Amino acid sequence: MRFDLLMQGFANVLQLNVLLMVVLGVTGGIMVGSLPGLTATMGVALLVPFTFGLPINQSMAMLLGIFCGAIYGGSISAILIRTPGTPAAAATLLDGYPLSERGEAGRALSMSVFASFIGGFSGALIMTFLSPQISKVALKFGPPEYFALAIFGLSIIISVSGNSILKGVMAGIFGLTLSTIGLDPISGYPRFTFGQMDLFEGPAFIPTLIGLFALSEIFKGVETILTREKVDNKITQLLPTLADIKKCWKVILKSSILGTFIGSIPGAGSDIAAFVGYSEAKRTSKYPEKFGTGVIEGVAAAESANNACTGGAMIPLLSLGVPGDAVTAVLLGAFVIQGLRPGPLLYRDHMDVVYSVFAAMMVANIVMFIIGALGVKFFSKVITVDRNILIPVIFLLSIVGSYAMRNSIFDVWVAILFGILGYFMQRYDFPASPILLALILGPMAESNLRRALVISKGDISILFTRPISVILLGLAVVSLISSFVKQKRVEKRLAQEESEAAFK
């Protein structure tokens, strides 16, 4: 890490116009995150179009603000109305909701924002120290290693998403196939474009994303007409008490470190981090049996882990160009729109940008803490927004967002098409995130595979004889097989329980 560059990064971020973007991003992120049904991925996807026209510093600051804010925001609805605003907050509600039932919502929320801040800030710190080191290793990667890395990233996301590995693999391969639409990266020959100029660069990323993660969700959203939520709790406490902090600080630190490392594994997202952090806190607690009944450490563990995960997920994104989860995949798309390709080369050519990202990440967490604590009453009102008015607005934002990037109605059709596809995929248990990652990793996999084969004169064994690529490909196979085995085991147990229930 270089301290002088980090200082320069802070100087870049601590300008009024950049700070303003952080504030807007964090506020927007918390709102999106706290609304059940709007995931962080969807939030970032919908808000990315608002950053197109901005200079890189401002747009990155805003996006990182949204990212950090959304992960924290999920806990608000988890605590108040027992619905996680984002999947990442699913572990938070275990103890958060019982606390709020006892009338201690303020206590839970203030701990949540505090733990989120410590977690997120630690994650950002670890990222700042670690990712330059990783990028140094990655700079030595050749085409075979990059190919293996892409496959590894895909395999992980397939193994963590959805109930069926087979369908996950299918979605992954389908996504890779989609990524071959457009000009061939090596020869420039247009493939599968049906003569459409609009398809020369492949299906545009942001519209595809909006279709898969926003439109599909709201097509489903209009199926049921929900009544407005009610929040009865009065929130008077903005900051956690010293006694609570004393009780939780160990848990928070442990969860922060755990969360960062889980986040740094490509494919493992903040929902997993939160559960690991939670169960670790439960395991090492003096009173594990009380977890789930409203223990403040439960909230602290889950929230610090899932926010630490944001920093962790940025590590592979920045240093390897492989996103750690669906949200960072969207961020990668946003980087690319700004003309920057994350990866080791970014560290060589655009050090200033990298360190601005580090600084922005830390500043975003501080801003999140301030806005989250001060605005908690406002955000708890946001949850009660009438969904039957909100959903139409999301429809509109989806269309406008798809249109805005290239001023193209064609892109809007792309979004609608993927919206329909995503709707049916969701209905029939096909996960969508492998498609998203495949779209990003596809070109990386293909061009490096072909470059590797050019180096080896067509001998495929080049992929299996270099140590790093062997390890990565091996890990890819292991992760797929192990999750397949795990899935079989779960199914067996479910079948057993079912037959036992039938006998009773």
Added chain:
Amino acid sequence: MRKADIIGGLMGVFISAFVFYESSKFPEDIVMKIGPSYFPRILAMGLLLVSGILILQAYMGKSKKPAEKFDIKEPGIQRAGIALLSTIVYCMILDKVGFIPSSILYLVFLMYLLEKRNYVKMTMISTAVVVGIYIIFKTILNITLPSGFFG
């Protein structure tokens, strides 16, 4: 789920067949033998294999839990369908009518679809949202939305 799995699998088979057919028209790289069709064909083979397994599993009755049936008569599904149709219509008139009027119409219609009936409130919220988005995009983000005949 069984039927859905078979349909999903068949779509996979279809896509892979299409990729094979299309890629046969790609120019071959004479020297390296690894041209534009190399990667798509590997993928098509993979897709064919996975789709085959999916269909086979469904055929042998090994599909996962049955999904909710896709019943076109169900009001929820119909609402999703109408939302889709109105979105398509909205996109078709967007260029001609212009962003502001068509978007307000679109929002009010969707709210109506979601059983809101307070027209004054619906129109006011829609107008505020649409004008807000328009201003943010145009003045702050320098992105022009179709202005249509209202210019």
